[in-house]
Amino acid sequence: MTGSRVRAPKGQGGLLREQLLDIAGQLLEDGGPDALTIRAVATSARVTPPAVYLHFASKSELVHATCLRVWSSLFVELEAVSRAVPDPVTALHETCVSYITFGLRHPSQYRLVMDGEATEASRQNADACFRYFRDKVAACVDAGVPVESPTETTRLLCSAVHGAVSLLIHQERDMWPPDTARYADRAASSSVHGALLSASPPSLSTVAALRV
């Protein structure tokens, strides 16, 4: 907080933009969505509030840019897994684990993109994420898993993995299960099983029959 910031050299004003986005992400992580204000970002960057407007036309644009960063880091994590996994169901499961793990590791970021008011571009990213899962489901269908409607199945899958993240991150951290990796794995298994078997309403007899 002490000392003064060195001003960016002539053509490099854009450096501040990246720095502001870094800080926005950090504020979000530390203090939740309410902590993400123009003034806090400016202060934390050792700059006055109007300087932010040199790089973002409004607060919405700053938030929006922050959302896009979150989405892209999620995609990076999703695409890092399930390469070279031959079994498509296992690949789907690992994708779910990765998704849940990402959400639990970045609760505020996750809340921002899922609970915050949706901008158009953020909605497009949500769609892209949905399609990513649907492709994974389609691969299972191609491999012979009988699925009535891939889109509907994907919706159920997404709602389940989203719930696995959402339920925890809206609780105090000391309420979380002790082993989050295990939780993510179980929740992913549950989500995949559920989505692939959702056709008939469950009853005592059908559940008994399904049990391995």
Add this chain to the structure above:
Amino acid sequence: MTGSRVRAPKGQGGLLREQLLDIAGQLLEDGGPDALTIRAVATSARVTPPAVYLHFASKSELVHATCLRVWSSLFVELEAVSRAVPDPVTALHETCVSYITFGLRHPSQYRLVMDGEATEASRQNADACFRYFRDKVAACVDAGVPVESPTETTRLLCSAVHGAVSLLIHQERDMWPPDTARYADRAASSSVHGALLSASPPSLSTVAALRV
């Protein structure tokens, strides 16, 4: 908005309290959590802001009281179903349907109690809700459904049904599936199936074996 409110008779100042809570619920439903302000409640009740403080010590208490109302109406709906349903798995399924339906019918209320900052009493209600589901799961166990850990299974179940609500209510309404009743039913089936079968990680072979 025109005309003036009749002042409550001498001993009946408490009438306003109930009216304020009714209005708070309505504002929430119409405009979301941000629309729930002391000033909006007062204006809508044709009363000045300080009058609210005759019945609630702070905004938090008003919000808190509103949360309690939401929880109790959820419990009413949950307990209205699955009475006299002999099959405990079916009863569990119906409970899930009822939960999801409640959330989809009262999106803002649901968001308030699940996404809003948790007061102690609201947390207790969340716990009670969890225990309600766990009792339903326990009934399935008693009937012979093999479940490793009822608490863990219930957590998975709750996260799935929560996700089914949460994913939709954070989207524009025109993105919702056309038949919400069908969606609730499918999502509930998926949640129950998933929770009861989550033990082993899914693969192509296990999923094929499970398929009826």
Add this chain to the structure above:
DNA sequence: TGTACATCAGTGAACGCGCGTTCACTGATGTAC
């Protein structure tokens, strides 16, 4: 090599806004004498 100038990353002070909250006051109503 020196100087005038355009560029541009930032500053400093202020704006209006809606919010939660406070405080002194009012005016109708039931009650005691």
Add this chain to the structure above:
DNA sequence: TGTACATCAGTGAACGCGCGTTCACTGATGTAC
């Protein structure tokens, strides 16, 4: 039956706060002559 008084549901005006945003200004730096 009339009057003084305590009660209490509400009013009206104002407070400070943090917020997003605006506007005129500054001062270092590269460039043209």
